[in-house]
Amino acid sequence: MLLPKTDLPLAGKAYLHSTGANYAAPHPNVIDLQQATIMLSRTKTSPVSNTPSGAFYTPTQPSPLDHGLYTLQNLNVCPWYNGSMPHLNLSPEMLKCIDIANQHGIIYQPNPMGIYAPNGLKQFISQFQDSLLTRSISQSQKEWNEAFKSTAVSFDVTFKQLPKDVLGFEMSNFKLVTTSDQLGSPQLDRAISAATHGIINTIDPNRLLTIFLKTEVNFYQQVKLRFIILLKRDYIDDPTVLSDFSLFEKLKLGIQQSSFYTINYEPVLLNGYLNNGLFHKNSATFKDQLKQLKVYLVGTDALFRVAGNKPTFEILYEKYKKTTTKGVRSNGLVTA
Incomplete structure:
Protein backbone atom coordinates (compact mmCIF):
# COMPACT_ATOMS: atom_id res chain seq x y z
CA MET A 1 0.00 0.00 0.00
CA THR A 134 -1.90 -10.69 -15.32
CA ARG A 135 0.88 -8.80 -17.07
CA SER A 136 -1.34 -5.88 -18.08
CA ILE A 137 -2.68 -5.09 -14.59
CA SER A 138 0.67 -5.74 -12.91
CA GLN A 139 2.50 -3.44 -15.33
CA SER A 140 -0.17 -0.73 -15.19
CA GLN A 141 -0.16 -0.69 -11.40
CA LYS A 142 3.64 -0.70 -11.33
CA GLU A 143 3.76 2.37 -13.60
CA TRP A 144 1.09 4.06 -11.47
CA ASN A 145 3.08 3.39 -8.29
CA GLU A 146 6.39 4.52 -9.75
CA ALA A 147 4.92 7.84 -10.89
CA PHE A 148 3.55 8.40 -7.41
CA LYS A 149 6.83 7.56 -5.71
CA SER A 150 8.77 9.88 -8.01
CA THR A 151 6.44 12.78 -7.22
CA ALA A 152 6.59 12.04 -3.49
CA VAL A 153 10.39 12.16 -3.62
CA SER A 154 10.27 15.57 -5.33
CA PHE A 155 8.00 16.89 -2.59
CA ASP A 156 10.26 15.48 0.16
CA VAL A 157 13.41 16.99 -1.39
CA THR A 158 11.78 20.41 -1.59
CA PHE A 159 10.65 20.41 2.03
CA LYS A 160 13.91 19.01 3.27
CA GLN A 161 15.66 22.00 1.74
CA LEU A 162 13.22 24.81 2.59
CA PRO A 163 13.61 24.72 6.41
CA LYS A 164 17.37 25.03 5.90
CA ASP A 165 16.93 28.33 4.07
CA VAL A 166 13.96 29.99 5.76
CA LEU A 167 12.31 29.95 9.16
CA GLY A 168 8.81 29.86 7.77
CA PHE A 169 6.52 30.50 4.85
CA GLU A 170 2.94 31.34 4.01
CA MET A 171 0.70 29.90 1.32
CA SER A 172 -1.56 31.52 -1.24
CA ASN A 173 -3.47 29.85 -4.06
CA PHE A 174 -5.45 30.69 -7.17
CA LYS A 175 -7.06 28.59 -9.86
CA LEU A 176 -7.43 28.33 -13.60
CA VAL A 177 -10.59 26.48 -14.67
CA THR A 178 -10.66 24.49 -17.90
CA THR A 179 -11.88 21.19 -19.34
CA SER A 180 -10.15 17.82 -19.56
CA ASP A 181 -9.68 18.03 -23.33
CA GLN A 182 -7.37 21.01 -22.75
CA LEU A 183 -4.94 19.03 -20.59
CA GLY A 184 -1.62 18.76 -22.41
CA SER A 185 -2.71 21.17 -25.13
CA PRO A 186 -0.21 23.79 -26.37
CA GLN A 187 -2.51 26.66 -25.39
CA LEU A 188 -2.89 25.42 -21.82
CA ASP A 189 0.83 24.80 -21.53
CA ARG A 190 1.41 28.38 -22.66
CA ALA A 191 -1.05 29.64 -20.05
CA ILE A 192 0.71 27.68 -17.30
CA SER A 193 4.05 29.09 -18.46
CA ALA A 194 2.59 32.61 -18.57
CA ALA A 195 1.21 32.23 -15.05
CA THR A 196 4.53 30.91 -13.76
CA HIS A 197 6.53 33.75 -15.27
CA GLY A 198 3.87 36.24 -14.24
CA ILE A 199 4.21 35.18 -10.61
CA ILE A 200 8.01 35.34 -10.81
CA ASN A 201 7.93 38.79 -12.37
CA THR A 202 5.25 40.18 -10.05
CA ILE A 203 6.20 38.98 -6.58
CA ASP A 204 9.28 40.10 -4.66
CA PRO A 205 12.00 37.54 -5.56
CA ASN A 206 13.27 37.66 -1.99
CA ARG A 207 9.90 36.34 -0.80
CA LEU A 208 8.89 33.92 -3.54
CA LEU A 209 9.98 30.37 -2.62
CA THR A 210 8.05 27.89 -4.75
CA ILE A 211 5.24 27.61 -7.26
CA PHE A 212 3.32 24.33 -7.26
CA LEU A 213 0.58 23.15 -9.61
CA LYS A 214 -2.17 20.75 -8.54
CA THR A 215 -4.65 19.43 -11.10
CA GLU A 216 -8.12 18.84 -9.65
CA VAL A 217 -11.55 17.78 -10.89
CA ASN A 218 -15.02 18.79 -9.73
CA PHE A 219 -18.71 18.04 -10.26
CA TYR A 220 -19.22 20.52 -13.05
CA GLN A 221 -17.31 18.54 -15.68
CA GLN A 222 -14.43 20.93 -15.08
CA VAL A 223 -10.73 20.58 -14.40
CA LYS A 224 -9.06 23.06 -12.06
CA LEU A 225 -5.39 23.95 -12.17
CA ARG A 226 -4.52 25.20 -8.69
CA PHE A 227 -1.41 27.36 -8.48
CA ILE A 228 0.02 27.21 -4.97
CA ILE A 229 2.56 29.86 -3.99
CA LEU A 230 4.83 29.63 -0.97
CA LEU A 231 6.22 32.95 0.23
CA LYS A 232 8.97 33.55 2.75
CA ARG A 233 7.68 34.62 6.15
CA ASP A 234 10.30 34.15 8.85
CA TYR A 235 8.15 35.51 11.68
CA ILE A 236 4.47 34.96 12.25
CA ASP A 237 3.85 38.69 12.64
CA ASP A 238 5.51 39.60 9.33
CA PRO A 239 3.12 41.23 6.84
CA THR A 240 1.34 39.01 4.31
CA VAL A 241 2.72 39.59 0.81
CA LEU A 242 -0.50 39.05 -1.13
CA SER A 243 -2.64 41.18 1.18
CA ASP A 244 -2.11 43.78 -1.53
CA PHE A 245 -4.51 42.45 -4.14
CA SER A 246 -3.21 44.87 -6.73
CA LEU A 247 -0.38 42.34 -7.17
CA PHE A 248 -2.84 39.62 -8.00
CA GLU A 249 -4.89 41.85 -10.27
CA LYS A 250 -1.72 42.71 -12.19
CA LEU A 251 -0.88 39.02 -12.47
CA LYS A 252 -4.44 38.12 -13.52
CA LEU A 253 -4.51 40.80 -16.20
CA GLY A 254 -1.21 39.62 -17.66
CA ILE A 255 -2.32 36.00 -17.90
CA GLN A 256 -5.77 36.74 -19.27
CA GLN A 257 -4.34 39.06 -21.94
CA SER A 258 -2.09 36.26 -23.22
CA SER A 259 -4.70 33.46 -23.18
CA PHE A 260 -8.46 32.86 -23.13
CA TYR A 261 -8.32 31.36 -19.61
CA THR A 262 -9.57 33.07 -16.48
CA ILE A 263 -7.57 33.15 -13.26
CA ASN A 264 -9.36 33.51 -9.93
CA TYR A 265 -7.87 34.12 -6.50
CA GLU A 266 -9.15 31.78 -3.77
CA PRO A 267 -9.09 33.10 -0.20
CA VAL A 268 -9.63 29.60 1.24
CA LEU A 269 -6.66 27.26 1.11
CA LEU A 270 -6.91 24.07 -0.94
CA ASN A 271 -10.71 24.22 -1.11
CA GLY A 272 -10.92 24.62 2.66
CA TYR A 273 -8.74 21.59 3.38
CA LEU A 274 -6.26 23.76 5.30
CA ASN A 275 -7.41 26.21 7.93
CA ASN A 276 -4.01 27.84 8.32
CA GLY A 277 -1.52 28.63 5.59
CA LEU A 278 1.23 29.86 7.87
CA PHE A 279 4.10 27.39 8.41
CA HIS A 280 6.99 27.95 10.83
CA LYS A 281 9.65 25.31 11.38
CA ASN A 282 9.85 26.02 15.12
CA SER A 283 6.12 25.64 15.56
CA ALA A 284 4.86 22.55 17.37
CA THR A 285 2.46 21.93 14.47
CA PHE A 286 5.01 22.21 11.63
CA LYS A 287 5.44 18.48 10.97
CA ASP A 288 1.70 17.85 11.09
CA GLN A 289 1.09 20.73 8.69
CA LEU A 290 3.63 19.36 6.21
CA LYS A 291 2.03 15.93 6.46
CA GLN A 292 -1.38 17.45 5.72
CA LEU A 293 0.03 19.33 2.76
CA LYS A 294 1.80 16.27 1.37
CA VAL A 295 -1.30 14.09 1.56
CA TYR A 296 -3.36 16.67 -0.36
CA LEU A 297 -0.77 17.50 -3.02
CA VAL A 298 0.88 14.10 -3.46
CA GLY A 299 -0.86 11.43 -1.40
CA THR A 300 -4.09 11.53 -3.35
CA ASP A 301 -2.15 10.47 -6.46
CA ALA A 302 -1.80 7.03 -4.90
CA LEU A 303 -5.58 6.66 -5.25
CA PHE A 304 -6.90 8.86 -8.04
CA ARG A 305 -5.74 11.23 -10.76
CA VAL A 306 -7.34 13.38 -13.44
CA ALA A 307 -8.12 12.32 -16.99
CA GLY A 308 -5.31 9.77 -17.20
CA ASN A 309 -2.40 8.41 -15.22
CA LYS A 310 -0.15 11.48 -15.07
CA PRO A 311 0.51 12.70 -11.51
CA THR A 312 -1.57 15.72 -10.55
CA PHE A 313 1.21 17.51 -8.66
CA GLU A 314 4.01 19.47 -10.33
CA ILE A 315 6.74 21.79 -9.10
CA LEU A 316 6.92 24.76 -11.47
CA TYR A 317 9.51 26.85 -9.64
CA GLU A 318 11.88 26.50 -6.67
CA LYS A 319 14.01 29.36 -5.40
CA TYR A 320 16.48 27.17 -3.54
CA LYS A 321 17.15 24.56 -6.19
CA LYS A 322 20.92 24.35 -5.75
CA THR A 323 22.05 22.25 -8.69
CA THR A 324 21.14 21.89 -12.31
CA THR A 325 19.78 18.41 -13.00
CA LYS A 326 17.69 16.81 -15.70
CA GLY A 327 14.43 18.73 -15.97
CA VAL A 328 15.60 21.68 -13.87
CA ARG A 329 17.14 24.93 -15.04
CA SER A 330 19.69 26.69 -12.88
CA ASN A 331 17.35 29.65 -12.39
CA GLY A 332 14.98 27.44 -10.44
CA LEU A 333 12.40 26.95 -13.19
CA VAL A 334 11.38 23.32 -13.40
CA THR A 335 10.82 21.99 -16.89
CA ALA A 336 8.99 18.94 -18.13
Whole structure:
Protein backbone atom coordinates (compact mmCIF):
# COMPACT_ATOMS: atom_id res chain seq x y z
CA MET A 1 0.00 0.00 0.00
CA LEU A 2 1.44 3.35 -1.06
CA LEU A 3 -0.15 5.34 1.74
CA PRO A 4 0.38 4.36 5.37
CA LYS A 5 -2.84 3.63 7.27
CA THR A 6 -2.25 6.65 9.47
CA ASP A 7 -2.59 8.89 6.39
CA LEU A 8 -5.87 7.40 5.16
CA PRO A 9 -8.20 9.72 7.14
CA LEU A 10 -6.32 12.73 5.74
CA ALA A 11 -6.49 11.26 2.24
CA GLY A 12 -10.24 10.83 2.62
CA LYS A 13 -10.55 14.46 3.69
CA ALA A 14 -8.34 15.54 0.78
CA TYR A 15 -10.57 13.63 -1.66
CA LEU A 16 -13.67 15.38 -0.35
CA HIS A 17 -12.15 18.87 -0.50
CA SER A 18 -10.16 18.59 -3.72
CA THR A 19 -13.18 17.34 -5.68
CA GLY A 20 -15.95 19.15 -3.81
CA ALA A 21 -17.44 15.76 -2.95
CA ASN A 22 -18.03 16.99 0.59
CA TYR A 23 -21.07 18.80 -0.84
CA ALA A 24 -22.44 15.68 -2.55
CA ALA A 25 -24.86 13.14 -1.14
CA PRO A 26 -23.19 10.62 1.23
CA HIS A 27 -21.33 7.97 -0.74
CA PRO A 28 -18.44 5.52 -0.35
CA ASN A 29 -15.15 7.38 -0.28
CA VAL A 30 -12.29 6.50 -2.64
CA ILE A 31 -10.54 5.29 0.52
CA ASP A 32 -13.39 2.83 1.10
CA LEU A 33 -12.93 1.40 -2.39
CA GLN A 34 -9.17 1.19 -1.97
CA GLN A 35 -9.60 -0.70 1.30
CA ALA A 36 -12.16 -3.01 -0.30
CA THR A 37 -9.76 -3.68 -3.18
CA ILE A 38 -6.92 -4.55 -0.81
CA MET A 39 -9.16 -6.76 1.32
CA LEU A 40 -10.56 -8.66 -1.70
CA SER A 41 -7.06 -9.18 -3.09
CA ARG A 42 -6.12 -11.01 0.13
CA THR A 43 -9.37 -12.82 0.99
CA LYS A 44 -9.27 -16.60 1.19
CA THR A 45 -12.30 -17.97 -0.60
CA SER A 46 -12.22 -21.55 0.69
CA PRO A 47 -14.46 -20.99 3.76
CA VAL A 48 -17.26 -19.76 1.52
CA SER A 49 -16.96 -22.76 -0.78
CA ASN A 50 -17.57 -25.09 2.17
CA THR A 51 -21.10 -23.75 2.58
CA PRO A 52 -23.62 -26.53 1.69
CA SER A 53 -24.71 -26.50 -1.92
CA GLY A 54 -27.74 -24.29 -2.51
CA ALA A 55 -27.18 -22.32 0.67
CA PHE A 56 -26.48 -18.58 0.81
CA TYR A 57 -23.71 -16.59 2.41
CA THR A 58 -25.61 -14.47 4.94
CA PRO A 59 -23.35 -12.57 7.33
CA THR A 60 -24.61 -12.28 10.90
CA GLN A 61 -21.68 -10.19 12.16
CA PRO A 62 -20.29 -7.70 9.62
CA SER A 63 -16.71 -8.58 8.71
CA PRO A 64 -14.11 -6.72 6.61
CA LEU A 65 -15.40 -8.74 3.65
CA ASP A 66 -18.95 -7.56 4.30
CA HIS A 67 -17.85 -3.95 4.48
CA GLY A 68 -15.90 -4.34 1.25
CA LEU A 69 -18.90 -5.82 -0.52
CA TYR A 70 -21.11 -3.07 0.90
CA THR A 71 -18.79 -0.49 -0.69
CA LEU A 72 -19.04 -2.21 -4.07
CA GLN A 73 -22.82 -2.49 -3.80
CA ASN A 74 -23.14 1.26 -3.30
CA LEU A 75 -20.77 2.49 -5.99
CA ASN A 76 -23.77 3.64 -8.02
CA VAL A 77 -24.06 6.71 -5.76
CA CYS A 78 -20.37 7.61 -6.15
CA PRO A 79 -19.77 10.61 -8.47
CA TRP A 80 -16.69 9.00 -10.03
CA TYR A 81 -18.79 5.93 -10.93
CA ASN A 82 -22.19 7.33 -11.94
CA GLY A 83 -20.89 9.94 -14.40
CA SER A 84 -21.04 13.07 -12.25
CA MET A 85 -17.26 13.25 -12.17
CA PRO A 86 -16.08 11.43 -15.31
CA HIS A 87 -12.55 12.85 -15.35
CA LEU A 88 -11.49 11.33 -12.05
CA ASN A 89 -9.35 8.27 -12.77
CA LEU A 90 -8.79 5.53 -10.19
CA SER A 91 -5.77 3.27 -9.80
CA PRO A 92 -5.63 0.24 -12.17
CA GLU A 93 -6.37 -2.25 -9.39
CA MET A 94 -9.44 -0.33 -8.23
CA LEU A 95 -10.71 -0.02 -11.80
CA LYS A 96 -10.30 -3.75 -12.32
CA CYS A 97 -12.16 -4.47 -9.08
CA ILE A 98 -15.08 -2.33 -10.28
CA ASP A 99 -15.05 -3.99 -13.71
CA ILE A 100 -15.25 -7.52 -12.31
CA ALA A 101 -17.83 -6.53 -9.68
CA ASN A 102 -19.95 -5.25 -12.57
CA GLN A 103 -19.55 -8.52 -14.43
CA HIS A 104 -20.85 -10.41 -11.40
CA GLY A 105 -23.76 -8.07 -10.74
CA ILE A 106 -22.52 -7.00 -7.34
CA ILE A 107 -22.91 -3.25 -7.77
CA TYR A 108 -26.29 -2.01 -6.57
CA GLN A 109 -27.76 -4.83 -4.53
CA PRO A 110 -30.98 -3.92 -2.68
CA ASN A 111 -29.94 -5.65 0.56
CA PRO A 112 -27.42 -3.35 2.33
CA MET A 113 -25.19 -6.22 3.43
CA GLY A 114 -26.00 -8.47 0.51
CA ILE A 115 -26.91 -12.15 0.26
CA TYR A 116 -24.58 -14.00 -2.04
CA ALA A 117 -24.66 -17.53 -3.36
CA PRO A 118 -21.31 -18.94 -2.19
CA ASN A 119 -20.16 -20.10 -5.60
CA GLY A 120 -20.88 -16.69 -7.14
CA LEU A 121 -18.96 -14.88 -4.41
CA LYS A 122 -16.05 -17.27 -4.72
CA GLN A 123 -15.95 -16.83 -8.49
CA PHE A 124 -15.93 -13.05 -8.17
CA ILE A 125 -13.08 -13.02 -5.66
CA SER A 126 -11.07 -15.63 -7.56
CA GLN A 127 -11.47 -13.80 -10.87
CA PHE A 128 -10.39 -10.52 -9.29
CA GLN A 129 -7.36 -12.06 -7.59
CA ASP A 130 -6.36 -13.81 -10.84
CA SER A 131 -6.64 -10.51 -12.73
CA LEU A 132 -3.98 -9.04 -10.45
CA LEU A 133 -1.58 -11.72 -11.68
CA THR A 134 -1.90 -10.69 -15.32
CA ARG A 135 0.88 -8.80 -17.07
CA SER A 136 -1.34 -5.88 -18.08
CA ILE A 137 -2.68 -5.09 -14.59
CA SER A 138 0.67 -5.74 -12.91
CA GLN A 139 2.50 -3.44 -15.33
CA SER A 140 -0.17 -0.73 -15.19
CA GLN A 141 -0.16 -0.69 -11.40
CA LYS A 142 3.64 -0.70 -11.33
CA GLU A 143 3.76 2.37 -13.60
CA TRP A 144 1.09 4.06 -11.47
CA ASN A 145 3.08 3.39 -8.29
CA GLU A 146 6.39 4.52 -9.75
CA ALA A 147 4.92 7.84 -10.89
CA PHE A 148 3.55 8.40 -7.41
CA LYS A 149 6.83 7.56 -5.71
CA SER A 150 8.77 9.88 -8.01
CA THR A 151 6.44 12.78 -7.22
CA ALA A 152 6.59 12.04 -3.49
CA VAL A 153 10.39 12.16 -3.62
CA SER A 154 10.27 15.57 -5.33
CA PHE A 155 8.00 16.89 -2.59
CA ASP A 156 10.26 15.48 0.16
CA VAL A 157 13.41 16.99 -1.39
CA THR A 158 11.78 20.41 -1.59
CA PHE A 159 10.65 20.41 2.03
CA LYS A 160 13.91 19.01 3.27
CA GLN A 161 15.66 22.00 1.74
CA LEU A 162 13.22 24.81 2.59
CA PRO A 163 13.61 24.72 6.41
CA LYS A 164 17.37 25.03 5.90
CA ASP A 165 16.93 28.33 4.07
CA VAL A 166 13.96 29.99 5.76
CA LEU A 167 12.31 29.95 9.16
CA GLY A 168 8.81 29.86 7.77
CA PHE A 169 6.52 30.50 4.85
CA GLU A 170 2.94 31.34 4.01
CA MET A 171 0.70 29.90 1.32
CA SER A 172 -1.56 31.52 -1.24
CA ASN A 173 -3.47 29.85 -4.06
CA PHE A 174 -5.45 30.69 -7.17
CA LYS A 175 -7.06 28.59 -9.86
CA LEU A 176 -7.43 28.33 -13.60
CA VAL A 177 -10.59 26.48 -14.67
CA THR A 178 -10.66 24.49 -17.90
CA THR A 179 -11.88 21.19 -19.34
CA SER A 180 -10.15 17.82 -19.56
CA ASP A 181 -9.68 18.03 -23.33
CA GLN A 182 -7.37 21.01 -22.75
CA LEU A 183 -4.94 19.03 -20.59
CA GLY A 184 -1.62 18.76 -22.41
CA SER A 185 -2.71 21.17 -25.13
CA PRO A 186 -0.21 23.79 -26.37
CA GLN A 187 -2.51 26.66 -25.39
CA LEU A 188 -2.89 25.42 -21.82
CA ASP A 189 0.83 24.80 -21.53
CA ARG A 190 1.41 28.38 -22.66
CA ALA A 191 -1.05 29.64 -20.05
CA ILE A 192 0.71 27.68 -17.30
CA SER A 193 4.05 29.09 -18.46
CA ALA A 194 2.59 32.61 -18.57
CA ALA A 195 1.21 32.23 -15.05
CA THR A 196 4.53 30.91 -13.76
CA HIS A 197 6.53 33.75 -15.27
CA GLY A 198 3.87 36.24 -14.24
CA ILE A 199 4.21 35.18 -10.61
CA ILE A 200 8.01 35.34 -10.81
CA ASN A 201 7.93 38.79 -12.37
CA THR A 202 5.25 40.18 -10.05
CA ILE A 203 6.20 38.98 -6.58
CA ASP A 204 9.28 40.10 -4.66
CA PRO A 205 12.00 37.54 -5.56
CA ASN A 206 13.27 37.66 -1.99
CA ARG A 207 9.90 36.34 -0.80
CA LEU A 208 8.89 33.92 -3.54
CA LEU A 209 9.98 30.37 -2.62
CA THR A 210 8.05 27.89 -4.75
CA ILE A 211 5.24 27.61 -7.26
CA PHE A 212 3.32 24.33 -7.26
CA LEU A 213 0.58 23.15 -9.61
CA LYS A 214 -2.17 20.75 -8.54
CA THR A 215 -4.65 19.43 -11.10
CA GLU A 216 -8.12 18.84 -9.65
CA VAL A 217 -11.55 17.78 -10.89
CA ASN A 218 -15.02 18.79 -9.73
CA PHE A 219 -18.71 18.04 -10.26
CA TYR A 220 -19.22 20.52 -13.05
CA GLN A 221 -17.31 18.54 -15.68
CA GLN A 222 -14.43 20.93 -15.08
CA VAL A 223 -10.73 20.58 -14.40
CA LYS A 224 -9.06 23.06 -12.06
CA LEU A 225 -5.39 23.95 -12.17
CA ARG A 226 -4.52 25.20 -8.69
CA PHE A 227 -1.41 27.36 -8.48
CA ILE A 228 0.02 27.21 -4.97
CA ILE A 229 2.56 29.86 -3.99
CA LEU A 230 4.83 29.63 -0.97
CA LEU A 231 6.22 32.95 0.23
CA LYS A 232 8.97 33.55 2.75
CA ARG A 233 7.68 34.62 6.15
CA ASP A 234 10.30 34.15 8.85
CA TYR A 235 8.15 35.51 11.68
CA ILE A 236 4.47 34.96 12.25
CA ASP A 237 3.85 38.69 12.64
CA ASP A 238 5.51 39.60 9.33
CA PRO A 239 3.12 41.23 6.84
CA THR A 240 1.34 39.01 4.31
CA VAL A 241 2.72 39.59 0.81
CA LEU A 242 -0.50 39.05 -1.13
CA SER A 243 -2.64 41.18 1.18
CA ASP A 244 -2.11 43.78 -1.53
CA PHE A 245 -4.51 42.45 -4.14
CA SER A 246 -3.21 44.87 -6.73
CA LEU A 247 -0.38 42.34 -7.17
CA PHE A 248 -2.84 39.62 -8.00
CA GLU A 249 -4.89 41.85 -10.27
CA LYS A 250 -1.72 42.71 -12.19
CA LEU A 251 -0.88 39.02 -12.47
CA LYS A 252 -4.44 38.12 -13.52
CA LEU A 253 -4.51 40.80 -16.20
CA GLY A 254 -1.21 39.62 -17.66
CA ILE A 255 -2.32 36.00 -17.90
CA GLN A 256 -5.77 36.74 -19.27
CA GLN A 257 -4.34 39.06 -21.94
CA SER A 258 -2.09 36.26 -23.22
CA SER A 259 -4.70 33.46 -23.18
CA PHE A 260 -8.46 32.86 -23.13
CA TYR A 261 -8.32 31.36 -19.61
CA THR A 262 -9.57 33.07 -16.48
CA ILE A 263 -7.57 33.15 -13.26
CA ASN A 264 -9.36 33.51 -9.93
CA TYR A 265 -7.87 34.12 -6.50
CA GLU A 266 -9.15 31.78 -3.77
CA PRO A 267 -9.09 33.10 -0.20
CA VAL A 268 -9.63 29.60 1.24
CA LEU A 269 -6.66 27.26 1.11
CA LEU A 270 -6.91 24.07 -0.94
CA ASN A 271 -10.71 24.22 -1.11
CA GLY A 272 -10.92 24.62 2.66
CA TYR A 273 -8.74 21.59 3.38
CA LEU A 274 -6.26 23.76 5.30
CA ASN A 275 -7.41 26.21 7.93
CA ASN A 276 -4.01 27.84 8.32
CA GLY A 277 -1.52 28.63 5.59
CA LEU A 278 1.23 29.86 7.87
CA PHE A 279 4.10 27.39 8.41
CA HIS A 280 6.99 27.95 10.83
CA LYS A 281 9.65 25.31 11.38
CA ASN A 282 9.85 26.02 15.12
CA SER A 283 6.12 25.64 15.56
CA ALA A 284 4.86 22.55 17.37
CA THR A 285 2.46 21.93 14.47
CA PHE A 286 5.01 22.21 11.63
CA LYS A 287 5.44 18.48 10.97
CA ASP A 288 1.70 17.85 11.09
CA GLN A 289 1.09 20.73 8.69
CA LEU A 290 3.63 19.36 6.21
CA LYS A 291 2.03 15.93 6.46
CA GLN A 292 -1.38 17.45 5.72
CA LEU A 293 0.03 19.33 2.76
CA LYS A 294 1.80 16.27 1.37
CA VAL A 295 -1.30 14.09 1.56
CA TYR A 296 -3.36 16.67 -0.36
CA LEU A 297 -0.77 17.50 -3.02
CA VAL A 298 0.88 14.10 -3.46
CA GLY A 299 -0.86 11.43 -1.40
CA THR A 300 -4.09 11.53 -3.35
CA ASP A 301 -2.15 10.47 -6.46
CA ALA A 302 -1.80 7.03 -4.90
CA LEU A 303 -5.58 6.66 -5.25
CA PHE A 304 -6.90 8.86 -8.04
CA ARG A 305 -5.74 11.23 -10.76
CA VAL A 306 -7.34 13.38 -13.44
CA ALA A 307 -8.12 12.32 -16.99
CA GLY A 308 -5.31 9.77 -17.20
CA ASN A 309 -2.40 8.41 -15.22
CA LYS A 310 -0.15 11.48 -15.07
CA PRO A 311 0.51 12.70 -11.51
CA THR A 312 -1.57 15.72 -10.55
CA PHE A 313 1.21 17.51 -8.66
CA GLU A 314 4.01 19.47 -10.33
CA ILE A 315 6.74 21.79 -9.10
CA LEU A 316 6.92 24.76 -11.47
CA TYR A 317 9.51 26.85 -9.64
CA GLU A 318 11.88 26.50 -6.67
CA LYS A 319 14.01 29.36 -5.40
CA TYR A 320 16.48 27.17 -3.54
CA LYS A 321 17.15 24.56 -6.19
CA LYS A 322 20.92 24.35 -5.75
CA THR A 323 22.05 22.25 -8.69
CA THR A 324 21.14 21.89 -12.31
CA THR A 325 19.78 18.41 -13.00
CA LYS A 326 17.69 16.81 -15.70
CA GLY A 327 14.43 18.73 -15.97
CA VAL A 328 15.60 21.68 -13.87
CA ARG A 329 17.14 24.93 -15.04
CA SER A 330 19.69 26.69 -12.88
CA ASN A 331 17.35 29.65 -12.39
CA GLY A 332 14.98 27.44 -10.44
CA LEU A 333 12.40 26.95 -13.19
CA VAL A 334 11.38 23.32 -13.40
CA THR A 335 10.82 21.99 -16.89
CA ALA A 336 8.99 18.94 -18.13
